[in-house]
Amino acid sequence: MSINARLRGSVRLPGGHALVNGFAFESRGTDSRRALLRNGHELEVYDLDEVFAGERAPGAVFPLPWPGWDHGVHSVSPDGTFAVFSGQRAVRAVGAGGETLWEYRHACWGPEIGHPHSGDEQEVCRGLEHGSCRVSDDGRLVWAHIVTEPEKDHWEERWVVLDALDGRELAALPLDSMAAGSHHLSHPDGVHMGLCIGMGQDGILLYWARWDGTELTGWNLNETMDRILMDVHAGHEGFLTAEHYGADLRLHALDGAVLAERPAEPTEPVEPADDEDPHSWNYFCGFVDAGIVIGSTVDPDEDEENNRHWILDAHTLEIRGTVAYPQGPAGAEVRPLGDGTWLTYDAGTETLNRWTLQPR
Known part of the structure; x- marks a missing residue:
């Protein structure tokens, strides 16, 4: 069954593809x-509600x-008022004027054992490995995934909790x-934090x-x-994951x-033949609201016309239908916002689109 989508707004936002296919989206509760x-x-910070209301300048x-x-x-x-950056050799808090508020040093994510550094903090060592950080929803803590100095040619990674005021380490969990x-996901209860490491x-x-405040559990x-840890919603008891290779979604x-x-699910009316690659869920999916999940399946032959966005019941993951967009397929990636809307991005026009379900 097809379920019609209604366009709530469009805005040209260069770089906005990272919202639907990356970790540029940051949600704090429902507001x-x-x-x-x-x-x-x-790093430019935009309030999405303000952007779609016509404010084009970053906040x-x-x-x-x-x-x-x-x-x-x-x-x-x-x-x-401040941003926290996950660097190759440090986690650093920066104020709105660009001043360094504090820095928490750690080992280098570069993959070579014992490789030297020139002393220039702007030096970037080879390798793509990296960590992540997240300011808690009350602004008092910074959670960070870091790496320590190697011992006996072996790195140890840690999950640390830092005081957001001065960067002081409060607790650490070996990993x-x-x-x-990696990426973090803040639970809307304001207590729990999730960490997903690829x-x-x-x-x-x-x-x-x-x-x-005393003990890290x-x-x-x-x-x-x-x-892969995908999403959590304030009005729901569970969190959503996708299997590493997209075989299924789970609550x-x-x-x-x-x-x-x-x-x-297959995007065609018939099941794929035995010698065909299976369809798979795309990684970016989540809660449209407390009752609805949206996700997309990717065609194994990379035919974008056969990608589908699916509406699922948020409690059972039963399929309610596929999304029908006014202008045809809207691409493989989708980013639900948890407030009854979701985003897609048109890379050709650099346009960010915001959708909701058409009332029946």
Whole structure:
């Protein structure tokens, strides 16, 4: 069954593709939906509601502390007064005027054991490996995925909790990972933080943790999982994951228990033949609102005309239908905002589109 989408707004936003196919989107509960977009040597912060209301200028702009470093997942405080950057050798907080507020040094994500540094902080070592950071929703903490100095030719990665005021380490959790990259997901309850670590062909690690002001409690969901942490919603009891290669979507309780599962559906009326590659879920999916999940399947032959966006029940992951857009297919990627709308991006026109379901 087709479900019609209604266009809520369009805006030209260069670099906006990172919102639907990357980690440039930062949500804080139901009231804050922001884009963190790199533009040259600066990080521009946009309030998405204001952008679609006609405000084209970013609400805040922060100079990148290491212009040559284009990896890491960064974060901005709830009030927009400072940004925290995940660098190759440090986590750094930067004020609105570009001043360094504090810096938390760590080992280099560069892959060579014992490789020297010239002393120039702008030096970028070879390798694509990186960590990530996230300012808590109350603005008091910074969670960061970092790497320590190698011992006996072996790195140890850690998940650290820092004081957002001065960068002081409050707690640390050792991780059994060798990351290619990572991202954080803040739970709307304001207590729990999620961390997803990608290790390339070696799979995915997924963690949740909470800091009660005294003790850091963490738990991993990796014994039976190889899954990407995708989304969580304030009005829902579970979080959403996608299997590493897109075989299925799952809804989980916070302890990892599977509440519902949805295998990838074919985009054609008939099942693929035995010698055809299976269809798969695209990685970027999530909650349109507390009752609806949106996700997309990718055609194995990379025929964009056969990509589909699916509307699923948020509690059972049962299919309600496929999305029908007024102008035809809207691309493979989709970014739900949790408020009843979702985003797609037209790379040809650099246009960000915001959609909602057409009332019946």
